[in-house]
Amino acid sequence: MPLSIEYRVSPTPESLALAAAEFFVASVEDAVRQRRRARVAISGGSTPKAMFAALASPALPFLARMPWEALDLYWVDERCVPPTDPDSNYRMTREALLEPLAKNLAALGRAFSAAQVHRIEAELAPEVAAARYESELRNSFRLEGAETPRFDLVALGMGPDGHTASIFPGTQAIYNFTELVTANEVPQKQTTRITLTWPVINQASRIFFLIAGADKAATLRAVFTGARDPDRLPAQLIRPANGILTLLLDQAAAAELPATDSNGRGTLLSR
Numbered sequence: 445m446p447l448s449i450e451y452r453v454s455p456t457p458e459s460l461a462l463a464a465a466e467f468f469v470a471s472v473e474d475a476v477r478q479r480r481r482a483r484v485a486i487s488g489g490s491t492p493k494a495m496f497a498a499l500a501s502p503a504l505p506f507l508a509r510m511p512w513e514a515l516d517l518y519w520v521d522e523r524c525v526p527p528t529d530p531d532s533n534y535r536m537t538r539e540a541l542l543e544p545l546a547k548n549l550a551a552l553g554r555a556f557s558a559a560q561v562h563r564i565e566a567e568l569a570p571e572v573a574a575a576r577y578e579s580e581l582r583n584s585f586r587l588e589g590a591e592t593p594r595f596d597l598v599a600l601g602m603g604p605d606g607h608t609a610s611i612f613p614g615t616q617a618i619y620n621f622t623e624l625v626t627a628n629e630v631p632q633k634q635t636t637r638i639t640l641t642w643p644v645i646n647q648a649s650r651i652f653f654l655i656a657g658a659d660k661a662a663t664l665r666a667v668f669t670g671a672r673d674p675d676r677l678p679a680q681l682i683r684p685a686n687g688i689l690t691l692l693l694d695q696a697a698a699a700e701l702p703a704t705d706s707n708g709r710g711t712l713l714s715r
């Protein structure tokens with residue numbers, strides 16, 4: 445199926461964070477309208493921090509607007525460290541989203557409970573952490589047999605090397621079609637990471653990449669307009685089953701893509 449890649453370019457880091465928060469909330473609202481619940485998988489790294497801050501801020505509309513009580517939060521991937529480690533995606537999310545959210549929701553008489561947070565227990569041995577997270581997915585999605593979980597939204601980032609989630613160039617996760625979650629050895633980082641596999645990600649109802657910075661411009665061009673080479677550019681594995689992929693970008697990251705229209709929007713078709 446051809447893939448329609450819709451990219452939206454924001455002029456500043458602040459407006460990118462707001463655009464991402466708006467896409468996030470609108471996606472959750474749609475899911476809750478249709479299914480009364482929303483299951484979202486988020487990525488780590490640094491780019492999502494400003495989006496998380498916007499979602500939790502009492503000064504912006506997203507905090508009151510988001511149906512937090514109907515949301516289940518999962519992670520796309522996690523580093524194999526304790527949840528208190530500076531490298532932990534959970535710790536980043538706790539600091540940038542969960543802690544301010546708890547305080548600011550309480551002021552509204554609302555809460556986002558711990559039961560809605562499905563952390564990857566990456567402090568455990570990698571194979572154990574992957575197996576336990578897969579079990580958590582199967583139980584919380586109430587999967588039968590070989591069913592694949594269908595997230596309502598997956599939020600992805602991309603590294604300058606073309607990795608996404610923890611699917612890095614030349615690693616086994618590129619070829620993993622069978623598991624929901626895998627412990628992926630990443631030699632270039634001298635570590636193992638726990639990650640959703642790309643077939644699971646692609647089943648999501650909506651997927652967006654949140655990408656900022658000039659250091660990603662050339663990779664963005666290669667991934668989304670260049671020759672198909674997912675072993676070198678794993679982000680090319682992300683092809684949503686519904687045929688629509690959204691890129692939320694800042695101007696620096698979008699610098700090598702075709703110019704956008706006057707609304708900062710562009711479309712690429714990928715065969």
Ligand code: 6PG
Pocket residue numbers: 487488489490491492520521522523533600601602603607608609610
């Ligand atoms: C992680 C992420 C990873 C991230 C990219 C981009 O665990 O680091 O899941 O896939 O999205 O590395 O990271 P930045 O946002 O820090 O550039």
